[in-house]
Amino acid sequence: MQELPEALAEPARGRSVAYVWLLPALVALATAIVVVQQKLSQGPTIEIGFRTAEGLEPNKTKIRYRDVDIGEVTEIHVAPDRKQVVVTARIHRDARDYLVEDTRFWVVRPRVVGGNVSGLGTLVSGAYIGVDVGRSGVERRRFAGLEAPPVVTFDVPGREFVLHADDIGSVSVGSSVYYRHIAAGQVIAYALDPGGNSVTMKVFVYAPFDQYVTDATRFWQASGIDVSVDSEGVKLHTESLTSLLEGGIAFQNLPGVERAASVPADTPFRLYSDRERAMRQPETLVDTFVMVFDGSLRGLAVGAPIDLGGITVGEVKRISVEYDRRAGKLRFPVEVDVFPQRIRSRTRDGAESVPADGSSSAAGRAFIDEMVAHGLRAEIRTGNLLTGQKYVALDEHPRAPRDHVRWEQRPALFPTTRGPLDEIQESIGSIAKKLDQVPFDRISARLLTTMDGLDHSLADLDRLLRRVDTDIAPQVEATLTEARGAMQNAKSALAADAPLQSDLDAALVQLAHAARSVRVLMDYLDRHPESLLRGKPKEAP
Template sequence: MSTPGEKPDTRELVEADVVPRSRWRMQLVWLVPIVALLVGGWLATKAVLERGEKITISFKTGEGLEAGKTKLKFKDVDIGVVEAVTLSTDRKHVVAKAEVVRDVANLLVDNTRFWVVRPRISGGTVSGLGTLLSGSYIDVDVGNAVKPRTDFVGLEVPPVFASDIPGREFTLKSAGLGSLDVGSPVFFRRLQVGQIASYQLDPDGKGVTLKVFVNAPYDRFVKGDTRFWHASGVDMAFDTNGLRVETQSIVSIIIGGVAFESPADSIEQVAAAANAQFELYATRADAMKQHDRIVDKYVVNFIDSVRGLTVGAPVDFRGVVIGEVTQIYTRFDPEHRRFSIPVEIQIYPERFTSRYQTGRAGGRISDDPKGIANYLVENGFRFQLRSGNPLTGQLYLAMDYFPDAPKAKIDWSRSPPELPAVPRTLQSLQDSVTRLLTKLNNIPFEAIGNDARTTLRTTNSMLSKLDADVIPRAHDTLASAQTALDSANSALQPESSLQQTTEETLRELARTSAALRTLADYLSQHPEALVRGKSGGQP
């Protein structure tokens, strides 16, 4: 060990070998940024790989849409989020840009539907109440198409049924919508089996087309000849059958609905195809009417009033409806200068044949329809207005046999042909009373009254003469007659000589009769006594 002031002993030190430093040697300080870079790259790669599908959805308004908050849900599972809400270039609608997770990107096909779920009351149903607390969201209904799509138009009204619900959709044609709305129920035998899916006005403006969805398994009851009708509210009608009140349920009274049923005599067994088209009738009565293939049009001309007869009134043949009234109007006859009421009717010849028999070709009872019609008219068949219901005053047209009807023929040159009619019973009675009153008006009641007064004066004069001349004489005659009766009464008394003489005479007559009877008996036994005389010794 060296002391202060002494030089150090350098012989004990070992010289180090100098090694040149490598320019590629990594310092530990660079390890952290490298790791960070790798992690960032991995995260960026993962973000790119996991990035969802970008889509755009157009809506009429942006109500309930909020960028970064509004979710996209499928079966209540979050599958995306709205990233931005902007106006379209034409400023007529709103475009929502959203990102959908990659796992469900295959759900974005051509018929996938989007709509904003918010509180809503429609068709008697309340939906979206949960969004009052959680906020609105976009619901998704996945379609069954194959073609992918990223640009969609959102629905303003939620669909009534999801695409995966079993059942079938049908098309209804109606003259008016009535009280129906999207979501209105569809009834079958008073059970709710479906809903109204949508409706729209026809391009020509003459009707409405509705889409109805019938859930499985009830859709199999929709056959080719099934009839649909409005079941909205209470159906009340006054007709020839009286007052009718029909309804499906309390729900239909409040929000309306549609009902369907097949005719009782239907032979159709195959269920109707999806999207099959049917007519929507106003009432069940209209829907369940017999739909005839053959229709003959005629005109019946009436002179009397047709008040109470309406379009649709039945044409009746002895209790069987064979047609209906289609039009009622007036006609002026310039030749006779009078008005008449032509009533156009439709006759269904098939109703004259039995449902258990096919009849002749075409469903008619004869191959010569004109000949049959001429025969019926020639033999007294006529049309007559009759009262169907005294309370409502409704009339119907009856075809019946009137043997005393004037002769008539069908004019086949007219189109439609005109059939003869007879006045109704009340009108006939009124005409009879009118004729009677006319005859009574022709009787000279004033002259008859003057003659009667003259006769009464003559009679009074005669009675006065009777009082002065005839009555006293009659009194004397009656007195004489009384005296004669008193004398006759005295003569008939038992003690009178007349009575005794009469009794004696009667006794003599009795004895004479007995002698004659004895003589007659003897002569019958001895006729020879008339010649020889009475034999001696014989009584």
């Protein structure tokens, strides 16, 4: 132990500070800064409800706005009521302004809709949640996800309009809206009205075209084929092949409307079933009449035309049943709308000859009364023999019994007459009645006795014939043999080499000679008529 060297001693120095504790302090500070920063940069958490979570994965599925990640799905669970799936997602801090009331979320998956394929990229990358950022200023954290991508996103310029229709036709969400055959918009939603009697559709018209939607615009169903047959032949009208397949809506302004005012978004319009109906001038003046017909109304439908000399001047509005207690029978009053302006528009000097204000003015009533006094009556006619469709015709029947419009009734009662078919039916009925009166049983009994007599006569005839066969036939045969012999003789007398024939020939030759001599003589006499008196002059030498 003693051989160990001794350590060198030195005066002590000041104690060093424990700098090493700075390290954990610094690290703690750095960590704290990182944590705080992360907390601060963490955006809000939102909840989106979907029907299914197909293709969605927590911590994998992104939320994308215009293909830029703005968040990630963190959790997926089924809602307590088990009606939907609640997807919890964290949105980046810089995208928190997007979370407003009308922001829409939907899952982007591969989809084939109406010949359109979308979201093919998600086949490899997996589904993601698409966002359409709304315009509202009200913030929101819970959303109901869309099951299908929105047809039109908020960033597309244009305007929405509302269409009311009786039914949806072949239109569906995504169907195109056409303006002069240009795809100018899309159907974005439709819903049945509360009563269930009509349908309300929402259409979006893209920016340059929405200015053509005015108060004079008419919308109509442009799907399907419109075939019309007229005197010029068959016309086929269709909007486009795609509209044929998936339906569509077309719009255009009424012709002849010059200063049409533009309308604001969400203006309601009526959706007509076809172009012709849509383009019809609106009827401002409507006269309503009631017509009571005797015959059956089968084939007469609501909307059937009222025809005046081939011009449609109105349509059937309603067909009802009434019980006339006094007469003790059912009546079928037909309520019709007549558009008096149509009559005016087709008369050359307008209001002069035909007061077009219908029953609203005294002149109009007087005109109608006059026409009725001249025999104007309504009758039901068959428009199409194949389908049995009927229409109401206004025609003059000068021989009809006197009648008049009963203005005191509301609506006024218009006199009617029986249609030609009714008359035919009636006459057939009377024929049948007469046929009914024919005593067929007696006739048949008489016929039977007659037949018996006929039978007897036939037997007599048979007997007679038998006698002819036995008694007369041999004599006839002998006579015929004789006749043949006579004929033979005549034939031999007339043969070519018979003497009678050759004599006749010679006689004819001589006759010809004689005729020639007479002609020569006649010629000579013609040139020298004097020779008859003087005789033939001597031949000059």
